[in-house]
Amino acid sequence: MADHVMIERFSLTERTLHWVHATAFFILLGTGLVLYVPSLSESVGRRPLLKDVHVYTAVAWAILIALTFVLGDREGLRSTARELNRFDEDDRLWLRRHERPQGRFNAGQKLNAAVTAAFAVLFAVSGVLLWLGERDSTFRFASAILLHDALTFVSIVLVTGHLYLALIYPATRHSLRGITTGSVRYEWARRHHPKWLAARAEAAAAREAGDGV
């Protein structure tokens, strides 16, 4: 098939979820680092304002993520979650560095999705505990701030790898187009996600057979 043929990889709901999360993440990371790194705290100052931006961004993140679930394509998201959850034999071998055909998400992307979702929960829980703990000692866990910091450090490593693969690494950077416009080149998908194309073809054939009845 010609190289200019495009196919849809990410739905509008999936892209909205990604960009809401990504935008909030970078605002939270930027403000968080200024609040945390001594030299930045000193040079930038404005701590009360940055703290407000940090807290309200987190609130906006939670609301927008919930709205995306409520107003978006819930059935599509459920199906995506099933895809991300299931690791078949090819995925397991791929993780052990064998060249194996991959679906719409490769096994690394599936793991990244699971870790990102868990981190979102943990950031939210530890963040809420820090906020409440300043107001009421019942919610004061000395380890909440450690957890929030540890998540930040690991996230910086993960997001650096994510940005490298999305922006620089030649074999994968085309996926940025997918998460931005929704579609990717058919040829690129055939090379990197052949099982996805096979599953699409199977689903289309099943639909056609269904229509024929």
Place this chain on the structure above:
Amino acid sequence: MTPDTESSDEPRAYGRRTFLAVTGVGLSSLLWGQPVWRSLAGLRQPILNALPPSLVPNGWRIYTVASSMPRFDPLTWRLRIDGLVGRQLSLSYADLKRLPRAEQVTTFHCVTGWSVNNVHWAGVRFRDLLAAAAPLADASVLTFTSAERPYVDTLTLDQVHVPNVMLAYEMDGKPLKREHGAPVRVVIPEMYGYKNVKWVEQITLGRHAQPGYWEQRGYSSDAWVGSNG
């Protein structure tokens, strides 16, 4: 599904398992995080020492309320002591350093949950600081005004005379750094950090305690470590 029943080519729910494992480890760390972190102090300290202190808080977190931190100029800086005193004072940094020097090694506790152990402070005890000002008999409260407006907080005369309370000008062998309140800050280890006013430039003796900066925002004026703060 148990691992025994899974055939080798059947898909496995690794995504959900990864999510649950990471979430479970993270949530349980609320209980074991700090003890483990403390037990690793010997391992992490050499790493932290190798990193530039401007990048790593090294246990401290710098909390401020104004848009920028006050700057200390030794030539113009004065500490005013006024209110219910027999004699108002305006002390220069050199005047302050000439007062009897006290030292202590104490733990600093923040109300948000972090602590820094074994901080080596040097400074002046309040008995020595206030002696020349001759507090009047009805003075019972000290109001500390920070150069970082509008930060203010209070301690009673009884509280500043409990052991290990001082107006500190040195931390860990060096003059107090800008972010720690240069040139002088209150140190009262038995109370949460928000009572340990930084960048102190005025001490006013009076009869009544006004709510401090954080107390105006809901924190307890009973800031003893272990209390609700």
